């Protein structure tokens with residue numbers, strides 16, 4: 393969860409974050425949500441080891457490029473890889 397906090401606290405200039413699983417730099421993330429209610433979900437993943445987390449019902453920050461909920465699954469899968477879900481920070 394600390395990565396999620398780091399991202400939210402530093403938008404729109406999120407620093408390069410290290411993956412808690414493989415320790416490589418380059419955590420990626422994407423918000424997907426409803427632009428009216430500003431509620432959606434956030435996916436955070438490591439493009440190297442493909443571990444990540446999915447956080448539902450988050451507020452979509454103003455300063456990010458979010459995808460709308462009606463984005464096709466195909467398009468979302470082009471942006472968000474099919475990663476292995478890990479438990480938030482232990």
Ligand SMILES: [Zn+2]
Pocket residue numbers: 411412413414415416438439440441442443
């Ligand atoms: Zn990793």
